[in-house]
Amino acid sequence: MRPDAAIGVWTLRWRRFRRHRTGMASLFILLALIAFVLAAYPLESLLHIDPDTTDLFARFDPPGPGHYLGMDEAGRDVLIRLMVGGQISLLVGLLATVIGGVIGTIIGVIAGYFGGRLDGVLMRFTDGMIALPLLPLLIVLGAVDLTKLGFSADFAHSGAAGFWRIVIIISIVDWTSIARLVRAATMQIRERDYVRAARAAGAGAPYMMATHILPNIATPVIVSFTLTVGRVILFESVLSFLGFGVVPPTPSWGNMLNNAQELVTTAPMLAVYPGLLIFVTVIAVNFLGDGLQHAFDPRSEK
Amino acid sequence: MTKFILRRCLQALLVLFVMSFVIYALIGLMPGDPLDLMIQSNPGATPEVVARLRAIYGLDQPLYLRYLHWLWDALRGDLGFSRTHSQPVLEVLIPALWTTCKLMLISFVLSVILAMVLGIVAALKPGGWIDGLISLGAFAGISVPVFWLALMMILVFAVRLHWLPASGIANVGDGSLLDHTRHLIMPVVTLALANTGGFTRFVRASMIETLRMDHIRTARAKGNGEGRVVLVHALRNALIPVVTVMALSFGTLFSGALLTETMFAQPGMGKMIYDSILSNDFNLALSGLLFATLVTLVSNLFADIAYGWLDPRISL
Numbered sequence: 001m002r003p004d005a006a007i008g009v010w011t012l013r014w015r016r017f018r019r020h021r022t023g024m025a026s027l028f029i030l031l032a033l034i035a036f037v038l039a040a041y042p043l044e045s046l047l048h049i050d051p052d053t054t055d056l057f058a059r060f061d062p063p064g065p066g067h068y069l070g071m072d073e074a075g076r077d078v079l080i081r082l083m084v085g086g087q088i089s090l091l092v093g094l095l096a097t098v099i100g101g102v103i104g105t106i107i108g109v110i111a112g113y114f115g116g117r118l119d120g121v122l123m124r125f126t127d128g129m130i131a132l133p134l135l136p137l138l139i140v141l142g143a144v145d146l147t148k149l150g151f152s153a154d155f156a157h158s159g160a161a162g163f164w165r166i167v168i169i170i171s172i173v174d175w176t177s178i179a180r181l182v183r184a185a186t187m188q189i190r191e192r193d194y195v196r197a198a199r200a201a202g203a204g205a206p207y208m209m210a211t212h213i214l215p216n217i218a219t220p221v222i223v224s225f226t227l228t229v230g231r232v233i234l235f236e237s238v239l240s241f242l243g244f245g246v247v248p249p250t251p252s253w254g255n256m257l258n259n260a261q262e263l264v265t266t267a268p269m270l271a272v273y274p275g276l277l278i279f280v281t282v283i284a285v286n287f288l289g290d291g292l293q294h295a296f297d298p299r300s301e302k
Numbered sequence: 303m304t305k306f307i308l309r310r311c312l313q314a315l316l317v318l319f320v321m322s323f324v325i326y327a328l329i330g331l332m333p334g335d336p337l338d339l340m341i342q343s344n345p346g347a348t349p350e351v352v353a354r355l356r357a358i359y360g361l362d363q364p365l366y367l368r369y370l371h372w373l374w375d376a377l378r379g380d381l382g383f384s385r386t387h388s389q390p391v392l393e394v395l396i397p398a399l400w401t402t403c404k405l406m407l408i409s410f411v412l413s414v415i416l417a418m419v420l421g422i423v424a425a426l427k428p429g430g431w432i433d434g435l436i437s438l439g440a441f442a443g444i445s446v447p448v449f450w451l452a453l454m455m456i457l458v459f460a461v462r463l464h465w466l467p468a469s470g471i472a473n474v475g476d477g478s479l480l481d482h483t484r485h486l487i488m489p490v491v492t493l494a495l496a497n498t499g500g501f502t503r504f505v506r507a508s509m510i511e512t513l514r515m516d517h518i519r520t521a522r523a524k525g526n527g528e529g530r531v532v533l534v535h536a537l538r539n540a541l542i543p544v545v546t547v548m549a550l551s552f553g554t555l556f557s558g559a560l561l562t563e564t565m566f567a568q569p570g571m572g573k574m575i576y577d578s579i580l581s582n583d584f585n586l587a588l589s590g591l592l593f594a595t596l597v598t599l600v601s602n603l604f605a606d607i608a609y610g611w612l613d614p615r616i617s618l
Contacts, residue, residue, distance in 0.1 A: 022438075128317040130550075131602050133594045135557030136575050140325065140591065143579050145333040230445060237447050238561065242576065257450065261565070264457045271457065275450030283445035290441075 016295040023291015026284040033281055037090060040083035049077045051084040052249045060267050072270055073259055082273055085251035088163065089278070092246070093233040096170040100232075101225050104175035108182025109209055113190060123183065130176045138235060141169040142244025162247040170235050178224050185217035219296040226289035230282040237278045253278045310606055314599040318592070322376075325591050326369050334582050337361060372588075382585035386578065391589045394574065399593065401471070402570035406559050408486070409493035414548060416498045421505025422532065428510050436502065443499020448558050452492045452565035459488060469567035489566040493558050497551065504547045505540070512540040542612045549605030553598045 017023055044050055054074040061071040069078040111122040142165070146156035155161050189195060195212050203212075239245030240254025248255055253274040260271040337355055341347050347355075356362045360371060375382070381391040424436040460468035471485050512518065513536050521535040522528075560572025567573070571590060578586040 124313065128320070131314075131317060131553065131595075131599055132321065133553040133556040133560075133598050135560050136572075136591050136594055139576065139579055140328045140332070140587070143333070144328060144331040148331050148333075234445075234447055238449060241447075241449055242564070243580075257453070260450075260453050261456075264453055265461055268457050268461070271450075271453055275447060275453065278447050278450065279442075279445060282447075283441055286441050286445050 013295045017291055020291040020294050022287045023294065026287035026291065029280065029284040030288065033086065033277075033284070034090070037083050037086035040080055040087065043080060043083065047080075049080055051076060051081045051251055069273065070269070072256075073263065073267070078270065078273065081251045081256060082253070082277060085253050085256050085274065086277060086281075088246055088250060088252040089233055089236055089254065090281070092163070092167055092170070092236045092252070093229045095167045096174070096232045096236075097225055097228045099167065100171035100173075100175040101178050101221070101228065103171065104178030105182050105214075105221065107175070108179040109186050109213060111179070112183035112186025113205065113209060113213060115187070115190075119183070122179075126176050126179050129173070134173055134235075135238065138169055138173060138239055139242065139244050141173070142166065142239050142242075159247065159250040162245070162250065166236055166239060166245040170232050170239075174228065174232060174235065178221065178228065181220055181224050182217060185220055186213050189213050189216050223289055223293045223296065226285060226292055230285035230289070233278060233282055233285070237274075306610065307603075307607060310603055314603055318596060318599060321595050322373065322592055323369055325588060325595075326372060327365060329584055329588050329591075330365065330368075332579070332582065332584070332587075335361060335584075376589075381589045384578070384583055384586040386581050386583045387586070391585050394586060395571075395589060395593060398569060398571045398574045398590075401568055402556075402559055402563070402572060405486070405489055405493065405562065405568060405570060406555055409490045409497065410548075410555060412490065412494040413498040413501055416494070417501030417505050420498070420502045422509055422537070424502070424506045425509030425513060426532070428506075433506075436506070440499040440502040440506075443495055443497075443502070445499075446496065448492065448496045448561045449565055451496060452488070452562055455488050455492055456565070471568060485566075489562045489568055492565075493555070493562045496558050497555060500551065500554075501544075501548060504544050508540040508543050509536060512536045515539070542609070545612060546605050546609045549601055549608060552601040556594055556598060 040051075054076055055071070056074070059071060059073060063070040069082070072078050072081065107122055107126065111119040111126075146161060146165070147153050151161070189212065195208070198208060198212055236245055236252065237254035237257075240252045241257045241260070243255075243258065246252035246255050248258070256274040257271060260275075263271045337352065337359065340355065341352060353362075360368055363371075372382075379392075381395075383389070384391050384394050387394045420436050420440070424433040427433055456468045459466045466488050467485050468488075471482060513532070517539075518531060518536055521531045526535070556572065559570060560576060562568070563570040563573035564576050571594060575587060575590040575594065577583075578590060
């Protein structure tokens with residue numbers, strides 16, 4: 001590239017991000033974690049094990065050939081369950097963030113763009129949600145009997161229902177921070193001259209939002225999405241641990257700790273591994289968010 | 303100011319009212335209903351008997367009527383009867399509230415003190431190695447699953463080292479202050495550690511911003527010592543946003559308390575709500591959840607008022 005050529009904003013941001021040590025380290029850790037959970041597929045076919053097969057004669061077997069981290073309390077391979085459980089936990093984290101993020105973005109952009117009374121109502125609603133103690137609320141939502149909502153008993157007790165239930169309840173509770181952020185950013189953009197010019201030229205609200213507002217508030221939203229992923233993974237682990245989230249036999253890092261309190265005395269490592277993976281994932285996600293914030297902020301150019 | 307407080311109070315009341323209906327409806331969607339439990343213990347009950355019982359208990363009425371009925375009773379102080387405790391709900395609720403308040407207040411004070419010290423130290427030299435270390439610790443605090451932290455505390459201090467009891471509030475036959483304190487240490491420390499991370503980041507950010515302001519430069523130029531500048535001139539201004547954030551974190555604190563109480567078997571509100579949902583104790587679950595909401599709303603109200611009181615620039 002010619003030295004005087006203008007470089008794109010994303011190149012600039014990538015350069016800034018690359019210099020952010022903890023951000024880069026987190027990126028590599030997260031990539032390694034994704035590789036780890038995806039390694040379940042080759043491992044399953046290579047060693048002929050699967051995460052659900054129990055062997056009551058092999059309960060609490062120590063690590064050995066073929067079972068590198070030993071067996072759990074039902075005689076299942078711990079390593080493969082950590083991998084498959086990780087797939088579930090990460091997927092819940094991503095899906096609930098995207099759904100909650102879309103809800104938050106829609107509410108925020110509508111409140112910020114239109115302002116006035118609509119803004120007042122939506123923001124009071126958001127404030128009300130923020131004020132609530134989330135965990136007890138999530139537990140009640142997790143305890144809801146799906147058959148009473150008209151779903152068939154077969155579906156209500158299936159693994160898919162457990163998975164989607166937790167994705168949906170977390171996303172309908174955790175959209176508030178994104179909504180507030182999007183609203184504040186929208187209100188700033190709304191008053192820019194080029195936006196007013198476009199409005200004066202007769203552009204309608206949907207067009208304005210799609211072409212002028214959303215692309216311009218993308219960076220803070222991306223940072224906020226990243227931080228939300230960490231929070232959602234924590235929520236998933238807590239709910240599954242308490243028995244209101246992903247239901248066994250489907251493993252998740254949270255529900256692998258279901259019997260953790262007894263395990264602490266009998267087989268402590270079984271209580272350590274899943275929690276450690278949650279901890280490492282969430283801390284890496286948070287540092288990644290920090291790095292992105294740094295990279296997206298033009299003022300941090302030094 | 304009075305008008306502002308009044309408006310906020312009305313808003314909080316409205317939220318509480320809406321939430322009471324939402325929670326009432328959600329509790330109704332939980333598996334089973336009060337009659338199922340009765341039918342289970344009386345296999346001989348005919349469908350006619352069941353239908354009559356349903357009518358007597360009002361379970362055949364539409365949701366909003368049942369809600370209004372419950373609301374009317376609740377407003378007169380009758381929250382119903384707890385099935386598992388065989389006691390009026392209020393008599394179960396109040397001791398549990400006391401246990402939770404104790405746990406939450408001590409950990410809150412502890413984490414505020416820790417966060418102030420760490421946050422100020424980190425803000426003195428942003429980017430330095432001490433700052434990096436403290437930031438790492440703060441990120442760890444935000445990122446750790448509280449229940450797993452509790453588990454690891456039990457593993458290390460109760461199972462391995464035998465220093466502290468793993469659960470309960472006192473040993474049987476020993477109710478001394480020392481015994482109570484020993485039982486409180488792990489829950490309090492767990493909850494405090496989980497909250498210190500977020501607080502520290504707020505104190506640090508707020509301090510860094512304040513230390514860049516003009517009045518700090520003036521204070522230094524006038525010959526004030528660095529200690530006085532930081533602790534008197536900067537801290538006072540830096541605390542304004544921090545106080546709000548801390549008071550607004552009450553909901554999170556309560557969620558953390560629910561987990562620590564469950565993990566360490568402390569008979570508080572959080573554990574009570576969790577147990578009541580597990581055991582289909584509908585009245586207790588409903589009242590417990592509403593109480594938790596009410597307390598959170600009140601603390602947020604205080605946060606708003608404190609904000610206006612601390613920062614005279616904000617006209618309410």
